[in-house]
Amino acid sequence: RKEVEQDPGPFNVPEGATVAFNCTYSNSASQSFFWYRQDCRKEPKLLMSVYSSGNEDGRFTAQLNRASQYISLLIRDSKLSDSATYLCVVGPYNNNDMRFGAGTRLTVKP
């Protein structure tokens, strides 16, 4: 089983749609969870942290399910500017480092 696994997509959705991404992780001792956004040929940028009780930031909602070892990201009212690759990040592994999923590519179309 991969350490952090994501559906690679691509997800192609119209503007205004709601889209959800899931990510599973293998290390049950993981304590930190994040979603990053990466635009083409750019560096990853933190989108939001994921907290145990779930959290929301505007149109974005993140959830954590420790029992099933997955996290999710929900994007409501998709915008063209949401088109990017979304990376799931989990850690620490081996006590220190963060591990990334391969990313889920989202394209929002007019």
Add this chain to the structure above:
Amino acid sequence: DAGVTQSPTHLIKTRGQQVTLRCSPKSGHDTVSWYQQALGQGPQFIFQYYEEEERQRGNFPDRFSGHQFPNYSSELNVNALLLGDSALYLCASSWDTNSPLHFGNGTRLTVT
């Protein structure tokens, strides 16, 4: 407040050569991690430096080595370059092992 800075931005090398990439962490961060990102893949962990020591290492050969300086800046060295080393090399800093990573713009290495 400067974020993470990396140099150079782009680099072209030939097989067998050696390369050194540089990174300055975000102000206030003392932990530096290096990642390799091949096209279409997620970033793969190379190693992490803290207090000038390699604290953790991913599944990369000894050709990949690094260093951290007293001012927390870091270098990544790759010896005997292979074509497969062509990738985006990302430096990330953080202030502890559980806090979010802040990335530099990356160095795009092409090995021909």
